[in-house]
Amino acid sequence: MVDINKLLQDMQGRMDLTIGGVTLPNGVQLQNVYIETPDDERQFRELMAASAAPVATPQARVAVKAQPSVDDLLSAHGNVHLDDLKRAGRDAKTIMESRHSLYLLEGIIGNKPVAGLTGDDCRTFFDEVAYWPRHATKRAEFVGLSVREVLHKAKTMNEPPPAQATVNKHHQRLSTFFNWLKKNKRITDNPLLGLVRQDKDDAQEETGRAFTQAELDAIFEPVAFRAWAEHHAHRWWVPMLALYSGARVTELSQLYLADVEVIDGIPGVHINRRFPGQKLKNKQSRRFVPLAQPVLDAGFMAFVDDVRTAGNKRLFPQLPNNDGNGFGRQMSKQFADYIKKRGVTEAGMGMHAFRHTLATRLARAKVPLETISKITGHKGSEGTLGKFYVDEPTLAERVAALAAFSSNVTLPNYIQ
Incomplete structure (x- = not known):
């Protein structure tokens, strides 16, 4: 009874x-x-x-x-989805970010059966995630709090909202998850489909800016730069290569000795995924970037010879890839700390600003956007750059384009 x-x-x-x-x-x-x-x-x-x-x-x-059965709940299907991403060979960063979005979804709408997910659940998620504070999992004031407790505290603290690009990424990851549920016959429709999406043009936002000339002068000031970099090969060469190639920090930090090659008399580096630990952002990222003359004049090929003599396979073996997110994380952090001491304190400024600097100055020099895309690894206007790994007929064109780039700084010479 x-x-x-x-x-x-x-x-x-x-x-x-x-x-x-x-x-x-x-x-x-x-x-x-x-x-x-x-x-x-x-x-x-x-x-x-x-x-x-x-x-x-x-x-x-x-x-x-x-x-409901435990197997029907959001948490259970989320774990299976993440396991499928691992099984499919997705990189650690993609899996980590997907786990974060699913963690926030469950924390906001509850661990409910996936069959009952609705468009209103998605609206609730995006209404609340707009208050999620930056770096919440690393900040002492939020340690030990649940998702809802973090959101409540962030609202009282008037935390700035996340960037629209961050919200868009949550949308993309959740849509991938919901489509996966649909393909596995766990739901009949993607609940995100009923939401009005922000227009692409409105959703675009600046993800950084180019360095000013004054900032470049401060970064490469001979005494300060040498004191920071001379005992660390990656600190010495990665910023120089980034300045004159527009390559991403991970692309440069993961270079192997075999990635440096001379083709048709033109020395350059392969940006590719051929060796352990290497990763690419997308298929357009595969490319061969000629080495600009100032980098050659600074002694880069002599450095490559020294790496070969030392028996190393990677150009910068001091940079680890402990968490599987790429060799560039340490380099990125070290450079960010350095430029802050040099007066570049604006939020978001770091290695990626070299990419903006090269592209911006080449565009001002009237270099065709298609040529700039071949150098930086952006998608070309015809959407075909992914199949051109070296594209030898345009090598001279890219060499000429890089010659049009002027940094107005003097790179220090490498001393063997």
Whole structure:
């Protein structure tokens, strides 16, 4: 038998009451009753009120909402999805970011059955994630708090909203997850499809800017730069290569000795994914970047010879890839710390600004955008750059383009 009054008191103000199994006074048996909505509560109260009356037949049945299987919940399917991403060879950063979006989704809307996900759940998610503070998992004031507690605290602290690009990435990751659920026949439709998406043009935002000439002068000031870099090959060469190639920090930090090659008399570096630990942002990233003359004049090929003599396979073996997110993380952090000491303190400024600097100055020098794309690894206007790994007919064109780039700084010479 069951204490009806106690049950009603227990469920007061709760939407997550679970009743394993009880027998009511009228003989009706309840098994795995799961109450999570106001309608569930209303039906249960009506059932309790009627339980004192005799039942017409011992076979009377009562419709109750069964507790969902653990395997049906958002958390379970999220874990399987992440395992599938690993199995498919997605890089560690993609998996980490997908895990973060799913963690926030569950924390905001609850660990509910995926079959019940709706467009309103998605709207709730985006309304709330707009308050998620930057670097929340690393900040002392948020340690040990749940997602909802972090959001509540962030609202009281008037934290700045995340960048629109960050919100767009959440949308992309969740859409990938929902489409995966649909393909696995766990849901019938992607609940994001009903939401009005921001126009692409409106969603675009500047993800950084070029260095000013004053900033470049401060970064490569001979005494300061040599003091910071001379005992670390990656500090010495990666900024120089970034300045004159526009390559991403990870692309440069992961270079192997075999990536340096002379083709048709033109020395350059392969940006590719041929050796352990190397990664690419996309298929357009595969390219051969000629080495600019100032980099050659600074002694880069002599450095390459020294690496070969030392028996190293990687150009910058001091840079680790401990977490699988790429060899560029340490380089990026070290450079960011250095430029702050040199007066470049604006948020978001770092190695990527070299990429903006090269592209901006080449465009001002009237270099065709198609040629700039071949150097930087952006998608070309015809969308075909991905198949041109070296594209020898345009090598001279790229050499000429890099010759049009002027940094107005003097690179220090490499001393063997």
